[in-house]
Amino acid sequence: MDFEELTELIVELEVDDIADAVKVALDEDKKDPIEILTALTKGMDEVSRRYEKFEYFLGELVLAGDTMKAGLEVLKPALAVSDAAKEKIKAVIATVKGDQHDLGKNILGTMLLSANFEVYDLGRDVDADIIVEKVRETGASVVGLSSLLSMTVDQIGVVHEALKEAGLRDGVKLIVGGAPLNLELAKKFGADGYADDAIYGVDLIKKLTKT
């Protein structure tokens, strides 16, 4: 099972075949899980291109999401690396209000767990107040927000302001990710950092929290 075949299975929306294919790539071909993740993500980028060119429609987007999810279920345990001796840093993660995209946020959550963070995943379409409440309750020092829609990206600023108002902003690092963002925009909304993939995101979070 080579990487191109995995990418192709996502693009062709092969929801029934992807789990077995990822299993073969991992167990028989001993492929690196991070490279498998990259191949699957490439497939999602091609789905996106086809959607933009009106070759794919909402039904295909839904199916692409399901296909990616099925592949990730198999991949997740392999992404784990143990670092159990260290004290856990708490991270609250969520997809911003108005946004239902959660696959990228879920990958980030898995990778943070693997890196020995204590992760509170609030799900998708999450109100700023709920995020603030969770930070207060847990004493988390990291907030990771995902935003895939241009329409809802300003919610990052809303969370930043709400944390500030609650007197909690200085105690947390606010890290964001998702397609419409870049570092400049992230900073404009008050975030401390931006990452365009979960692997770099975890590295950045580790650096900012000095673990």
Ligand code: B12
């Ligand atoms: C699958 C998909 C869906 C699925 C989502 C399923 C799910 N459970 O998530 C469904 C079908 C529900 C969907 C719906 C819609 N979608 Co959609 N969707 C996509 C698609 C094709 C892939 C997204 C994805 O899962 N990628 C794979 C994951 C693994 O990648 P990722 O999310 O980018 O995450 C990685 C990094 O960004 C980063 N990351 C992400 N979050 C975070 C957070 C932190 C803290 C860090 C450090 C890193 C990080 O790490 C991740 C892993 O490396 C994208 C296109 C694209 N290429 O992004 C469009 C896309 C995001 N959707 C789009 C649109 C327009 C919609 C709809 C409005 C369509 C409609 N007409 O209804 C609705 C909106 C519904 C809503 N209110 O949210 C547009 C957004 C355009 C824009 N700029 O606003 C896109 C870009 C497609 C396009 N080219 O037009 N969608």
